[in-house]
Amino acid sequence: MSEKISSKIEKNEEYVRKRLKDCDDFIIRPMVLGEGKKIRCLVVYIEVAVSNMMLEDSVIGKLVNHMWEMPSDKILEFVRDNGMGISDVQPLDTMEEVFASMMAGNAVFFLDGYSRAIKVSSKGYPNLSVSESTREKVLRGSKEGFTDAVKTNSALVRKRIRDTRLKVKQKTLGERSQTVVQLLYMEDLVRPGLVEEIEKRLDSFVIDGVLDSGVLEQMTESSWLSPFPQFQTTERPDKCAAEILNGRILLLTDHSPVGLLLPAVFNDFLQVSEDYYNRFAIVSLQRLIxxxxxxxxxxxxGTYLAVTNFHTQVLPTNLILSFSEARQGVPFPGMLEVLLMELAFETIREAGVRMPGPLGGTIGIVGGLIIGQAAVTANxxxxxxxxxxxxxxxxxxxxPTDEFSAPxxxxxxxxxxxxxxMGVFGMLLGLYLVLSHLAGxxxxxxxxxxxxxxxxKEGYSGERDSFIRFPLPFLTRRPVYARKEEQIRLRDGRKIKEKGERHVY
Incomplete structure (x- = not known):
């Protein structure tokens, strides 16, 4: 059972100092308040997360300054009756709540004679500010990308969907990391049972730490042997907002700028956010590409090897002779030749990703050209x-996305x-196995x-937004993710006005 907060500040201070032994990044600051300096208090916080605490413009500073010259017998009464309304503060009843609040980057205020502690919100841990997404660059649309702070990320989505039906459920995962995880969804659009299903999966494991959304992705996948992702990752809040309006759920993890969208199907990974900002003809061409x-x-x-090794009769004679002449003097069989070059290009790709800054792209291009030319010259x-x-x-x-190109x-x-x-027969066998896996x-x-x-699916017309994208006036229905009674997302405003209906659906 968690330790209760005592009304005696000496006992609270002793417990706090015991728990924070050898934690030099915590500041424990005793003070004496009130007229005549008779009321003892204690402020505990992480040094970097809560700075300049005694300044006039800080939350805790306003609280302390208000009580500095107050009569001692009035301080406890003031805190009990009005203290919670001074600023962004919250009462705490147990020491576990106290340490959880401090670890989250807040300050905690103890007062002698008061059997509760006061959590005072602060700026929290240092975080990257909102910047442009580097993984998902677009020519048209918002340039904002997610940050490392989960509450900032949910606010970026809330900025785009200003509706109380957008729900944000918060959980804490990781026995030691105490990572905040949020689920964002539209209450009236999400399919029945989907929120409960993802919550059940999140509660199905206990782990020391959740340091990135990738940990949750792997721990909650149903088919973990499949190379194909069952969550769609994104760093773009505008894409997340659009998908939430389609009935999907967004999973955000603290310390990670990557959100997880679920459910996720094959077609989703070949679409980008600007597909709905441009005209349908060019978008359709891009999707076909x-x-x-x-x-x-x-x-x-594989097809090149199948044709050149087993089915040369399907090629024109001039092309066969050209291939044969090009292979003169090459010491390796065709399959080994292709495997070596594929591995070389994958190595160059990995090296380019790990190289810092703009040098990475240069390494990928120049390295590929040099190695390819040198290999041909050396025969x-x-x-x-x-x-x-x-x-x-x-x-x-x-x-569009690396996690989908990887499989x-x-x-x-x-x-x-x-x-x-095995030639073409082997290619057909492999294709059959891949399609069978995807179908199941x-x-x-x-x-x-x-x-x-x-x-x-009854009333489902998602084929209008697959290989090609129909003009927006034809995309009147939401995808299969949304519940059946909420499939309509686009209506004729003139007819609604004529019927006197509300624009809420």
């Missing part, structure tokens, strides 16, 4: 293999082996191949 990039990333290298690989691997690498970069970059090695050993995969009850696998 992304779908083509997925196919090329997965199949192009270690044929020029056509460099072209094939380069097309595959560029296609993977055209996939295809991984699976392409399997297709290289299947195509190099679900994200919180939603088929992963939606909207292509959800055509039997």
């Amino acid at each position: 992304r779908y083509g990039a997925v196919i090329l990333t997965l199949l192009f290298s 270690l690989v044929s020029p056509i293999v460099v072209v094939v691997v380069a097309v595959t690498a560029l296609s993977s970069l055209a996939i 295809f970059r991984l699976l392409k090695f399997g297709f290289v082996i299947l195509g190099g050993t 995969l679900k994200s919180f009850g939603i088929p992963y191949l939606s909207p292509f696998a959800a055509q039997n």
Whole structure:
């Protein structure tokens, strides 16, 4: 049972000092207040999280200064009756609440003769300010990105959805880290049972620390053996706001600038926030390019091996002769040649990511050119293999999110082996296995191949927002995530006025 706060300040101070032994980053500051300096008090806080505490403009400073010359017999009465209304303060009953508040970056105020402590909100721990998202750059739309502070992130979403039906549920996870996690959703749009399901998964494990949203993503996935993500990650509050209006849930984690959207299906990962800010024709073309990039990333290298090793009859004679001439003197078989070059490009990609600043992109481009040219000059690989691997690498970069391109970059090695050993039959076998896995995969009850696998949903027309995007006036229904009775998201305002209906739906 948690230790109760005593009305005797000596006992409270002794307990606090015992718990904070060798914690030199905490400040324990005793003071004496009231006329005649007869009332003892104690302020405890983390030095960096709560600075300049005695300044006039600080919250605790206003509280203390108000009581500095107050008659001693009036201080306790003042705190009991009016203390909670001075500023952003909150009473605490137990020592566990006291330490939880201090660890969150607040100051705690003890007063002799008062059997409760007072939590005084402060600026909290140092955080990065709101800045542009570096992972999801867009040409049109908001430039704001999430920060490391969970409450700042939820406020960025609230700024875009000013509706009390946007609910924010807060939990604390991690036995030692005490990380704040928030669930954001529209109360009237989210599917029944979805909030309870994600809460159940969050409560299903006990862990020392949750230092990033990626920990929660892995711990709450239902099909953890699948290489395909079942959460969509984003750093953009405008995208999160749009998806919450579609009936999805946003999971925010303190210390992480990455939000998790759920459920998440195949089609979601090939869409970006500016798809709805531009005209439908150019957006549709861009989406077709992304779908083509997925196919090329997965199949192009394996198909090259399958055709050149087993099915040369499908190629024109001049092209076969060109391939044969290019491979003259190459000491490695075709499959090993492709595997080595794919591994080399993946290594260059990883090196570019880890290099600091603008040097990373330079390393990726220059390193690829130099290694490819040097390998061809040394007659270690044929020029056509460099072209094939380069097309595959560029296609993977055209996939909007890295967590979605990663499974295809991984699976392409399997297709290289299947195509190099079994030809087109091996490619078809691999394709069948991947599609079968995707067809059986679900994200919180939603088929992963939606909207292509959800055509039997009553009144559902999500195919208008898949390979191509219809003009906005035709996108009148929400995706399958929203509950059935709230599918309509766009109505004719003139008809509503004629019928005298409200604009709330």
